[in-house]
Amino acid sequence: MAEPTPRRNEPRLRPAPLLFEPAEAAGDPEHFFDLESIDDPGALLTRATELALAFRAAADRAVEFQAVAAAQLADPRRFDRLTPADIAERAEWTEDYAKRMVEFGQDLLRGGGEGPAFADPV
Numbered sequence: 001m002a003e004p005t006p007r008r009n010e011p012r013l014r015p016a017p018l019l020f021e022p023a024e025a026a027g028d029p030e031h032f033f034d035l036e037s038i039d040d041p042g043a044l045l046t047r048a049t050e051l052a053l054a055f056r057a058a059a060d061r062a063v064e065f066q067a068v069a070a071a072q073l074a075d076p077r078r079f080d081r082l083t084p085a086d087i088a089e090r091a092e093w094t095e096d097y098a099k100r101m102v103e104f105g106q107d108l109l110r111g112g113g114e115g116p117a118f119a120d121p122v
Helices: 041-074 084-091 095-109
Strands: none
Touching: 041 084, 041 095, 084 095
């Protein structure tokens, strides 16, 4: 699993929207967001770049939500809180990575991250 890289001073990219592909298209291994049908290399580069940025932004956002969930699960105010080892096992991370994700999530919950403002659960 890749390390989270909080980008506190970098602006968020506005990626191209990801559209769900029809089931028959998703089943075709040669089909990928209709890129194979673009003949113009300039247009192909533009659309492929838009998709790469969108996937990157989606992955960054998902990592932020993972971190928030880890912080919430480790919250000592919870009677059913999990240890970093439990969180690591559940998420298939190392324990050290889970500890860092909990810290990152706590920072996001406090509003210290450049990411979205998450409400601190009470």
